[in-house]
Amino acid sequence: xxxxxxxxxxxxxxxxxxxxxxxxxxxxxxxxxxxxxxxxxxxxxxxxxxxxxxxxxxxxxxxxxxxxxxxxxxxxxxxxxxxxxxxxxxxxxxxxxxxxxxxxxxxxxxxxxxxxxxxxxxxxxxxxxxxxxxxxxxxxxxxxxxxxxxxxxxxxxxxxxxxxxxxxxxxxxxxxxxxxxxxxxxxxxxxxxxxxxxxxxxxxxxxxxxxxxxxx
Amino acid sequence: xxxxxxxxxxxxxxxxxxxxxxxxxxxxxxxxxxxxxxxxxxxxxxxxxxxxxxxxxxxxxxxxxxxxxxxxxxxxxxxxxxxxxxxxxxxxxxxxxxxxxxxxxxxxxxxxxxxxxxxxxxxxxxxxxxxxxxxxxxxxxxxxxxxxxxxxxxxxxxxxxxxxxxxxxxxxxxxxxxxxxxxxxxxxxxxxxxxxxxxxxxxxxxxxxxxxxxxxxxxxxxxxxxxxxxxxxxxxxxxxxxxxxxxxxxxxxxxxxxxxxxxxxxxxxxxxxxxxxxxxxxxxxxxxxxxxxxx
Numbered sequence: 001x002x003x004x005x006x007x008x009x010x011x012x013x014x015x016x017x018x019x020x021x022x023x024x025x026x027x028x029x030x031x032x033x034x035x036x037x038x039x040x041x042x043x044x045x046x047x048x049x050x051x052x053x054x055x056x057x058x059x060x061x062x063x064x065x066x067x068x069x070x071x072x073x074x075x076x077x078x079x080x081x082x083x084x085x086x087x088x089x090x091x092x093x094x095x096x097x098x099x100x101x102x103x104x105x106x107x108x109x110x111x112x113x114x115x116x117x118x119x120x121x122x123x124x125x126x127x128x129x130x131x132x133x134x135x136x137x138x139x140x141x142x143x144x145x146x147x148x149x150x151x152x153x154x155x156x157x158x159x160x161x162x163x164x165x166x167x168x169x170x171x172x173x174x175x176x177x178x179x180x181x182x183x184x185x186x187x188x189x190x191x192x193x194x195x196x197x198x199x200x201x202x203x204x205x206x207x208x209x210x211x212x213x214x215x216x
Numbered sequence: 217x218x219x220x221x222x223x224x225x226x227x228x229x230x231x232x233x234x235x236x237x238x239x240x241x242x243x244x245x246x247x248x249x250x251x252x253x254x255x256x257x258x259x260x261x262x263x264x265x266x267x268x269x270x271x272x273x274x275x276x277x278x279x280x281x282x283x284x285x286x287x288x289x290x291x292x293x294x295x296x297x298x299x300x301x302x303x304x305x306x307x308x309x310x311x312x313x314x315x316x317x318x319x320x321x322x323x324x325x326x327x328x329x330x331x332x333x334x335x336x337x338x339x340x341x342x343x344x345x346x347x348x349x350x351x352x353x354x355x356x357x358x359x360x361x362x363x364x365x366x367x368x369x370x371x372x373x374x375x376x377x378x379x380x381x382x383x384x385x386x387x388x389x390x391x392x393x394x395x396x397x398x399x400x401x402x403x404x405x406x407x408x409x410x411x412x413x414x415x416x417x418x419x420x421x422x423x424x425x426x427x428x429x430x431x432x433x434x435x436x437x438x439x440x441x442x443x444x445x446x447x448x449x450x451x452x453x454x455x456x457x458x459x460x461x462x463x464x465x466x467x468x469x470x471x472x473x474x475x476x477x478x479x480x481x482x483x484x485x486x487x488x489x490x491x492x493x494x495x496x497x498x499x500x501x502x503x504x505x506x507x508x509x510x511x
Contacts, residue, residue: 058395061404066333103248105291106327108402129291130248154237155457155465156247162461185457185465193461 003034007043010075014047015054017067019074026078036079037088040121048072048119052204065112065203072119093120094214097140098149099127100183101160106153109183109203113149116203117210133164140177147210150196152183161186162194178213182206221276221318221359222385222420225447225487229507232320232451232490233269233277234500238465240265240280250292252284255304262305267312272497273504274490276318278361279305281352285374286344287326287336298344299351306355320387321352321360323374330369333403338373345377353382361449363389364426366402368410375417387421388414389449392436394428399436407436411444423449426492429469430454430477434484441485450486452477454494467494475502482510 001009006029013021022044029039051068054060096117100110107129118124125143127135140148148168152158161181168174178197181190191199198213200206224230240251243261254262266277284302289295302321309319326344328334352360360378365371371388378386390410392399399407407424414422422444424436433452440448455468474495481489489507491499 058393058397058400061400062402063333063404105248108327108329154247155459156241158459159247159463185459187456187458190459190461 001028001032006032006034007039007046010039010043011047011050014044014068014071014075015050017064017071019067019071022071022075023078026075030078030082036083036086040076040079044072044075045121048116052116052207056202056204062112066115069115069119093122094146094210095123095125095143096147096149096210097125097127097136097143097145098151099131099136100129100151100153101157101164102130102132103160104152104154104157105129106183107151109153110149110151112203113151113182113200113206116207120207120211122210133160133167136164137167137171137173141173145177146214147180148177149180149182149206152181152186155185158183158185158190161190161196165195180206180209218316220385221320222447224275224318225421229482229486229510230275230488231273231500231504231507232449232488233266233274234491234495234497235493236265236278236280236282238494239268239496250283250289250294252281252289252301252305253292253294253297255280255301255308256297259304259308263308263312266309268497269500270312270314270317272500273507274317274500276320276358277309277313278320278322278363279309279352279355279357280322281305281348282322282324282363283327284351285323285326285348287328287341288324288344291327298347299354302348302351303355306352306357310356318358319356321349321355321357321384323348323352323360323362323378324364325366325370330367330373338369341370341373342377342380345374346381349374349378350381353384357384359385359387361387361389363451364391365389366391368401368403368405368413371410372413372417375414375419385420387423387449388419389423389425389451391426392424392428394432394436399424399439407439408443411440411446415444415446419446421447421449421488423451423486423488425449425451425490426453428452429456430474430481431469434477434480437481437484437486447487448485449488449490450481451490451492452481453492454499457494469494471499471502474499475506478503478506479510482507
């Protein structure tokens with residue numbers, strides 16, 4: 001199979017959410033001794049981006065998004081050990097610590113953002129829901145993260161986003177991490193008011209924003 | 217013999233209540249706590265809110281049990297109290313129910329997903345909902361409203377569970393997003409698909425709540441009316457919430473703009489109307505006037 005043909009098949013497998021095919025094609029790429037970073041960049045990544053576009057347009061919904069993200073994960077599980085073996089540094093797009101702020105147990109949106117970021121090649125540390133604000137900062141320092149992503153669904157718990165930024169200021173850590181906020185009641189105005197570095201309305205826009213902020 | 221809720225719906229337009237969470241918060245409910253616990257710990261506060269809605273003109277109020285399934289309560293460590301909290305929810309609402317009024321047992325989503333997206337099986341969901349429905353039924357709810365459902369499969373689990381434990385009418389409202397192709401749930405169920413399945417299951421009243429503002433809700437009601445002859449329920453949000461850095465919550469539509477679209481919601485075919493997030497007794501008082509006028 002020609003390289004381009006393989007890339008096209010990979011892209012299609014991701015878009016259509018066929019996990020075993022996404023894995024098989026990854027094995028095929030390994031066997032054919034292809035440049036695996038190129039396989040990722042030209043096959044898998046365009047696939048998941050297309051999935052995101054379809055979701056934004058309202059043609060795909062949460063199940064399709066999750067299925068395709070799972071396919072990416074499965075394929076990366078095949079490719080990553082090979083990359084490690086060959087000591088190939090995949091271009092790390094950046095590391096994020098993500099979670100829903102304390103007092104808020106809603107995690108559907110946060111999980112979606114986390115899985116789309118991870119599918120797009122970011123290193124995601126998911127702290128779950130109802131996360132103490134100090135914990136975000138501790139974990140970001142420990143993992144040397146680039147971003148702290150704070151999710152909140154409620155207008156009451158949203159204040160946690162503001163408090164987290166204040167906490168960073170108190171600790172003199174403001175420039176060290178970029179802070180992103182999201183959740184149904186959040187918007188750009190809120191993000192500006194509390195001094196967050198970014199806000200995204202949905203998971204796909206979050207991926208685009210993080211890429212932009214990383215200069216990728 | 218007094219009229220049942222279904223008889224009332226057949227006879228005239230019915231008005232439900234509005235938002236509950238913000239009413240609780242205004243009365244000191246702490247951030248992040250489990251709202252259902254106040255059915256037992258602060259019943260006088262919950263009763264006051266119900267009373268205000270009845271006074272504003274609600275024909276029926278919904279119990280403080282939106283997050284009362286075993287699974288949702290478990291995220292607050294309150295799962296063992298599921299039956300007790302739900303029974304109390306219906307009992308205290310009944311204590312302030314005026315003559316001719318109704319108490320609807322609110323059943324919101326678990327917040328989790330069924331396999332393969334999530335970890336749960338359908339029997340697990342059914343069990344979690346059955347315990348809640350049992351509590352609400354024993355507290356003498358006049359009907360149950362399975363609401364804000366984003367997954368048709370989950371809504372059907374809740375429906376089966378409720379029917380196993382009670383004979384009161386069970387209504388279902390889904391929550392839809394507006395996309396270019398129409399109205400779809402988070403899981404991608406179209407309004408048409410939901411109505412078809414729910415009608416097939418014999419649900420006596422169906423509809424939509426939350427997510428959409430009253431303008432989009434009016435359009436959705438039109439779409440739903442083309443698909444079903446069943447009584448339709450519509451409870452719109454007052455737009456999108458936003459928070460000032462000072463902590464003030466406001467909703468993008470506001471009272472006057474919200475009310476402007478209510479006649480359209482009725483004209484397009486809603487038989488049961490009410491508010492959702494961002495609405496309060498003031499909204500319901502004004503809606504009562506419109507409902508009466510529109511007949």
